[in-house]
Amino acid sequence: ETGVTQTPRHLVMGMTNKKSLKCEQHLGHNAMYWYKQSAKKPLELMFVYSLEERVENNSVPSRFSPECPNSSHLFLHLHTLQPEDSALYLCASSPQRGSGANVLTFGAGSRLTVL
Amino acid sequence: GQNIDQPTEMTATEGAIVQINCTYQTSGFNGLFWYQQHAGEAPTFLSYNVLDGLEEKGRFSSFLSRSKGYSYLLLKELQMKDSASYLCAVTDSNYQLIWGAGTKLIIKP
Numbered sequence: 001e002t003g004v005t006q007t008p009r010h011l012v013m014g015m016t017n018k019k020s021l022k023c024e025q026h027l028g029h030n031a032m033y034w035y036k037q038s039a040k041k042p043l044e045l046m047f048v049y050s051l052e053e054r055v056e057n058n059s060v061p062s063r064f065s066p067e068c069p070n071s072s073h074l075f076l077h078l079h080t081l082q083p084e085d086s087a088l089y090l091c092a093s094s095p096q097r098g099s100g101a102n103v104l105t106f107g108a109g110s111r112l113t114v115l
Numbered sequence: 116g117q118n119i120d121q122p123t124e125m126t127a128t129e130g131a132i133v134q135i136n137c138t139y140q141t142s143g144f145n146g147l148f149w150y151q152q153h154a155g156e157a158p159t160f161l162s163y164n165v166l167d168g169l170e171e172k173g174r175f176s177s178f179l180s181r182s183k184g185y186s187y188l189l190l191k192e193l194q195m196k197d198s199a200s201y202l203c204a205v206t207d208s209n210y211q212l213i214w215g216a217g218t219k220l221i222i223k224p
Contacts, residue, residue, distance in 0.1 A: 041216055043214040045211075100145035104150075104158075104160070
C-alpha cells in the first residue's frame with residue numbers, strides 16, 4: 001500500500017457507457033494528478049489539482065472530466081470513450097507542486113478497456 | 116521538443132550488475148527521478164538527483180551528469196524481485212515532469 005488507493009482496479013466499458021474512476025490519498029498531500037499510461041509510451045499527464053483547484057488540463061478530450069471535491073479525493077468521470085482510450089490510468093499525489101524534488105506517490109492504477 | 120531516452124528492454128542475470136541509462140533534452144533542469152514499477156503495481160520512487168555525481172542507496176545507485184544530459188541507474192547483486200520497469204523523469208525549468216517510456220528489466224536465474 002502506497003497511501004494512494006484507486007478503484008476500480010479493472011474496468012471494461014462500452015463506448016456509450018458512463019463510468020467514474022476514484023482516487024483517495026491518506027498522506028495529507030496538497031496536489032493530486034491523473035496520468036494515462038499506455039504500453040511502451042511515456043506517462044501522459046492529464047490533470048493536476050492543487051488545493052482542490054484544477055491547475056493543469058493538458059489538452060485532454062472533454063470525454064474525460066475530473067472532479068476534486070476535497071484534497072483527499074479525486075475522480076475521473078468517463079463518457080463516450082473511444083477504444084484508443086484503453087490504458088492504465090494512474091492517480092498520484094505529492095506534498096505540493098512547483099518544486100524540483102517533488103516526489104509523486106502513485107496508486108496502483110485502474111486498467112480501462114473500452115470495447 | 117523535450118525528450119527522454121532510455122532502452123526499451125534489458126536482460127540480466129541474478130546476482131549480476133546492470134546499468135540502465137537515461138539521456139535527456141529538456142528546457143531547463145530541476146532534477147532527475149528514477150521510479151520502479153512492478154507489473155500491475157504503482158510506480159514507486161527510487162532516487163532523485165539534482166547535482167552531478169553518484170547517489171548510493173543500498174544495492175541501487177543513481178548517477179547524474181548535467182553537462183552531458185545523462186543519468187544511469189545501477190543495480191547490484193540483482194535479485195529476481197528486481198524484475199520491473201524503471202522509469203526516468205526530469206523536472207524542467209517550469210517544474211513540469213518529463214517522462215521516459217521506461218525500461219523493462221528482465222532478470223534470469
